[in-house]
Amino acid sequence: MHDITAHSLQHHAPTGFIRKHVFSLDHKVIGKQYYALALVAAICGMILSWLMRIHLGWNNARIPGLQLLSKNGAPGGVMTPEFYLQLMTMHGTIMVFFVLTTAPFAAFGNFFLPIQVGAEDMPFPRFNMMSFWVTFVSFIVLMSSFFVADGPTLGGWTQYAPLNAVGAIAGPGQGMGVVLWMISIALFCVGQLLGSLNFITTTLDLRTKGMSFMRLPLSAWAWFITSCMGLTAFAVLMPACILAILDHVAGTSFFVASNLVVSDQLQPHSGGSTLLWQHLFWFFGHPEVYIAIVPGLGIVSHILLTNMRKQMLSQRVLIYCMGALAVLSYMVYGHHMFVSGMNPYSSLAFSFPTLIITIPATIVVLIWTFSLYGSKLRINSASLFALGFISMFVSGGVSGFFLAQPSIDIMLHATYFVVGHFHLVMAVAAMFGIFAGTYFWFPKMSGRMMNEKLGQVHFILSFVGAYCIFMPFHYLGMVGNVRRYASFVDDFTVPLIPVHRFITIAALITGAAQVIFVYNLVYSRFWGKLATENPWEGTSLEWSTTSPPPFDNFGGKHPVVYHDPYQYGVESSTGDYVMQTSPEQVATPRDEK
Amino acid sequence: MTKRYSMFAAILTTLLLVGVGTLSLNKKVNAAGEGSITGTVKLNGTPPHMRGIDMSKDPYCSKAHASDPAKMETVIVGKDQGLENVVLYISQGLSGSEAAQKPSSEPVFDQKGCMYTPHVLAMDVGQEYKVTTSDQTAHNIHPEPNPMTGNIPWNRSQPPGAPPIVQTWKAEEVAIPVKCNIHPWMHGWFVVVKGPYATTDESGSYTIHGVPPGSYTVTAWQEELGTQTAKVTVAAGAPAKADFTFKSK
């Protein structure tokens, strides 16, 4: 562990393919590896969601070739209920863990956190490398469950007990599938813990000369806060997974109650507590949602500032709000369990902090929106996606008003309203953050620009498409359409089927639009036009080095920081901005102090 | 040296195998000469009350039984006390090769009106059987064999219009309960035996075909009333007779 610091002291760029591109210790390469993993995972997850949507729109329709994916799950191309649930579980798991957690946090964070604080590398590069490869293995383990006897688990990404522990008798995929899921997630936790260790120490110890905390860019702040959350959350999920594996394999009874009769067979377990799993899981699960979104907040602020050419009304407030969100996220997890049989008084106790969360969230949105006033907004793919993020964040946020209240949750719990809510506020918003970050930082990561026209087409299609998909979910939920149903046999859901078909078509089109992005990414990587050092006229440290940065980020010398980040809208020799590294003195437009 | 010996052994075994093979072939050839066991299975006493089944959970099912309400099928008594769904098989007296013969017909287990037809499905070890559905609602088929026997439980659902599920059982087991979790009242049996078998019809009569001459023990199995055995001697051509009477509990 410790000699790694020594290693990074005498920095030599590795030679040889393996050390350079596969088992690399360079945080930049690791960041790219994370990004690639997230990209692959996202494509898998999206394809799964397509299959689900098709099945929901046209029940028991033959999907030609589906039987190739799973002979038993889709005999003759007709999707069985269990296969639908398996797809749903895998979609959720892949997206939440391997896309929304890895891309904005692990991928961009790895690449840019050390650069933005002015360090050569993370303090523990070997742990950093391990963190990626452990995550990679956990992804492989998860996907491998598609190929075991009766497929992956169908328990949903929350894997509620005792369904996750009683074994194959409870249904297909509950045998080997669950075990693989648990192992995969436990490994994932290890990977992210190692990552958080690096992020935190980087931010605390490796800031360069002059880089005080308040001079950190907002993105760096977001990653730092996120890594603190991750450290706490994943360190709780891992033990929970261990307990669940023991219940499943070793016959212990942590979560499984006594006298359960599954499919006419009395289970051997005794006295376990079902709610215990929910408490442990959601203590991780709710912060996890914020782990997915907070980096987005930081990235979006960073990008907006660069493209508004002026300062936010207050950077500090944004930082405090992100911190507040992080802290609150641990006090509200119970709002996932209002009707779970938990003490009704604790439901109330959990509902108030949940409502209070809307305050910092609202303030962030207000600051963003009203900072736009009087700015010289530059419209490009990056800023468009950043602005789209705000819109999505609002739309997904307001539905939180409803779900935060136990009384209304009686009506909306486990309906499509919830699905619409978390997809907008977490999934789509976070995805927009990822897209924005990609368009914004791609020049720095690859040394080439992305195609602007394609980017904007991709944006407008994604923006409209996302709303077409996820707004109707709320309406379905308000009627009382229950989620996680493989098909709709309830009489009253029949009139809703047209809505589902509309959603399905929208999903197919929007998904297809993502091909533009992938094409743009691949094409620009090799044939895009070369990027300058500072294409967006940004001020933070990543723009003061070459694109792509050299192995040690700053070519041997060490940047010295003279300014707060985001000195935009000033008169200086360079134009309307001053780099953090330039000693030039300018009248800061409106200082916060 | 050893190599040559092993070579010799190999040739010998192949010869033996061929011999056995031809023998068993001969058996098939003179199948006409084989006898059969026939008889009836009756119930002694008043037939137990078969409780009605409330299928209101799934409107499709309850519609299917709108005219004639569904009842449980654990003990079905036909005209003059004949017991239906009793499986008869030869528990003793069959040589290995005879037991190894597979009947030609493929047993079919259909799901109709959210009930199993037949309620009891007899089959040979390793014989392929087919599970079909005639319903417009999805069922799941969930046999739960005894883990000791080495039969592997499975659980798959069959949405409307899905192709039949074809499976086999690798070990003898009397009997494997089958259920549908989506419709908890749906319950049936797989009876896996070695050698020839028969199931009684609604009048309680049965015939086990293809029994080579010899003396055997025939066992009759009823899910509720248990088993009975009888010794019979089968002569070539002439069908042997074996009647059973179960006492109602």
Next chain:
Amino acid sequence: MATTLPEPPQIEKHRTPERGSGNGGWKDLVPADGDLKVKLDYSPPPSSTGIWVVLFAITMMFAAFTSALVVRKGAAIDWQSFRLPPILYFNTLLLVASSVTLEISRRRVAAFMGGLKAHVQNPARWLYITLGLGLLFVAGQYIAWLQLQAEGLYLATNPSSSFFYLLTVTHALHVLGGLGGLLYVIRKLHKSALRRDQLVSTARYWHFMGLLWVYLLVLLWVKV
């Protein structure tokens, strides 16, 4: 035992501010007028910050286990307490002793590196003793498990035994990790490439393992 040490390493000075990475970042602000009044004030090397992060994660993990235990026992009708194998108390002594020896060796090595005592005889000795004690502890835990199994208490026998194995095994694994750290430090010392913060953070980890074990022992003693 390779204990012959070459020249004592140089006295540790604050590293020159020129290197950005690995030596701690500069907290002092550079005023916008550009002239650098740089005080020699730097944050501790990453490894000694990192160790606190690691310890925090471990704490969270065992906190989760603890809450699980409390909830599970609270809900339980089937909880059967059993007598802890006495050897555990002996093991505790071993672990505490190892902490003491490690502390001794840490001071010696520090003094040695600081050049205060140029000729400390074999600063590695106490490290070896600590290592031995640690190994003994793990062995002792193993014996404790064997004893329980002899009594017919296995992992799945009862929630109480489940939690006992869970907590002790997880802790033992972490102790093994600490032993790895010690071996690493010893190797570095013999290569006279040891940095003080490496020894310090290893020591912190080890002491934490001791504390954690005492906590677990009390927990098990009260609850199980």
Next chain:
Amino acid sequence: MAKLFAVCIVVIAILSAIPILRHTWVAPEDISTHGHLIDEQMSETMAEAGIAFLAAQFFLAFFIWKSANRGSGEKVKNFPIGAKGLVLAGFLVVGAEVLALGVFGVKAWADQYLRPPAADAMPIQVQAGQFAFYFRYPGPDGKFGPLHPDQISEANQNFFGLDTTHDPDSKDDIVTAEMAVPVNKEIHLLMHSKDLGHSFFVRELRVQQDFVPGLDVSLHFTATKIGKYEIVCTQLCGLGHYNMKAYLEVLSQQDFDDWLKKEAAMQ
């Protein structure tokens, strides 16, 4: 592009609001005594959230339209109300709003969960299992017999594991596959799970509650409208989850008594 984007935002915001305003998709009519509280809470929240939603989207669109691609000559300005003002507004407006919602919300929640059932409430036990609900009425003696999980056998339709030969209390218990309740009578629902986590959700009743394996929870409600309604499971419980249903018959007292007699005869 900026203008197109701004227009998109406005159009989408309006389109999303229309179905709400026109009540295109609304929850089925409430048939319970406590439901109106939830519905009122719902509409209040909808009003506040809706306004917040529209306002935010419009402001966003407006500022994008105004400030996009302004000429290099112009200066950047700051919004007159600085950060302090906004933060204050956030705290006061949103704080008051959510606080109000929270406080009012307590009323609806309390009526459902904190108020104990009336003494004369009619007890009914519901058991959830893969993938069906079964209901048990105590019969004339008003007592539920004990459950014997080892005797549960769906094959013999002994869904609860009753031992009618040994337990006198179980003898007259009536087990049914659909749930009938007399109108305008408070029901005390005792919830028991046979195997896994399930949930009991009746939209019209404004009632949803999870089953907790190994822990029996209870629920109380009063149905006020005669009719047939759906009971569905909302807790993922396996492959048949989507088809885990039962029907709730709200009957007049007279019909209910007849129904109970009929069911008793079927035992």
